[in-house]
Amino acid sequence: GRAEQDRARAPASLESDELHGHIAELVSAVVRTHAWHVQEFRGAASGAKDEFLRRCTERAFEASARLSDEKRRSLAQQRTLLETASQQRREETSAETAAKIHAELDGHLEALKHDAEHALAGCVLDEREHVGHRIGSLSVPVARVEGLGQSGQSFQQRSQASNALSAALMSLDRALTDDLPPSSELAALKELGAADAFVQQIIERVPEETLARSSGPVLTVPQLRDRFGELAPVAAAAALSPPSEGLFGQIGAAVVGRLLASNYVLPAAEHDPGIPASSPTAAAQRNLVALSRAAAFVEQGELGNALVTLQGLTGECSRRVADWTQEARHAMLLQQAQGELGNA
Structure with a gap:
């Protein structure tokens, strides 16, 4: 009787060993796949880092070249001014000098x-x-x-x-x-x-x-202000991200944009006339200036002016704030209706 029981347990034990073997193979396959994905992601991250360094170097050289050009122009202007002043001092009659002074005064008055x-x-x-x-x-x-x-x-x-x-x-x-x-x-x-x-x-x-x-809660002005404060760095990162193609290109562009936006302060200045209006740099600067103005309006509670300003955004930067603009527009329309009914 004991021998028969041992023979009955033998297939069950064999099946259990086979099951453990299959499980071990599956675990090994999962580990190998995970290691492959990790290696692939590291390679993509390394490529993004190299691309980031390359682009930063290019921009540094461009900035240095612009600075050199500005310095040369400034020196040329100073030289021109000195030559003009010297020429005026050498003028023999005061009538010509007086005429120039009157012309300049007329221009200033105009x-x-x-x-x-x-x-x-x-x-x-x-x-x-x-x-x-x-x-x-x-x-x-x-x-x-x-x-x-x-x-x-x-x-x-x-x-x-x-x-x-x-x-x-x-x-x-x-x-x-x-x-x-x-x-x-x-x-x-x-x-x-x-x-x-x-x-x-x-x-x-x-x-x-x-x-x-209105079937759901409508955001208040303080809530919209807080959300825009969280959204502005993301939109700035989208404006600063370099053009990208493919999945890894988009990942690298997002990483670069976030790195630049983390140390970037939204500008309050107008568009630089020295930058061509059709260049990516000009488009990014226009988006950043619009974000800066909109942030000031939102901080003051002027949702209407903020929405009008945000209409000037383009590309991915505009898509980043699309949901916020919808929420703000609904809230503003309800507030306007409430105000008109209150005045009625």
Whole structure:
């Protein structure tokens, strides 16, 4: 009987040994594959590092060449100025010198006049826009009062409608402030708009996409400011990344962009006129300047100006901020509707 039991266990033991052998082979294959992938990734990283060093060296040489050119131009300008001054000193008559001085003064006066006219025109346009906004904000409540008087509603009905509108606006403000979905509050305002033409007109100006987006929480201005602060370095890295092709090229470009962006400060200057407008460097500089201006507007809570500025972004830099611009646009439209309803 014991011999029969030993013979019965033998196949089971054999199968277990075979299973362990297969498992060992699979583990060995996985380890080899992993080692191969690690070696391949190291090779790609080494290539990206070499490419980064090469590009940095090229840019350093380009910067050195530009500096040398600027130095030569500066010396040439100084030499020209010295020669001109020497020539003026050698002039025999003071009439010619006086004529040149008068010509320069006329040029300066003309430039000052042009600047003053430009500044005055800007002030007039700003004041006209400000007055237009004030007139527009007053026209809504005035037209609302006229409409209520023409509709024949009683004082009690108007009071009830006003109370309902105030309650709905308070609920909408609370939803936007507390990061809650404002869909039910907008639905209540839309229902009030059935009996109030002005409320209906304001609600109808809100795009359907924004109304559909209100089923989820709408980001507040502080939240949008924080997200843009996190997103700006990523967008700057995209602007600074060199052109790339293929998977490893994209990985290397992303690494280079992040390295450059980590030590880069968004510029506040205008585009350098010495750089051709069609060059990649000019496109990157335009993107960085737009990001800098947009960051200043976002910090001040001016979402409208920030969105207008971000429309100038191009390429991968524009795609990096696309989601943020959608969120900011929805939030701004809802805030505008809330403000108009509050003024009504």
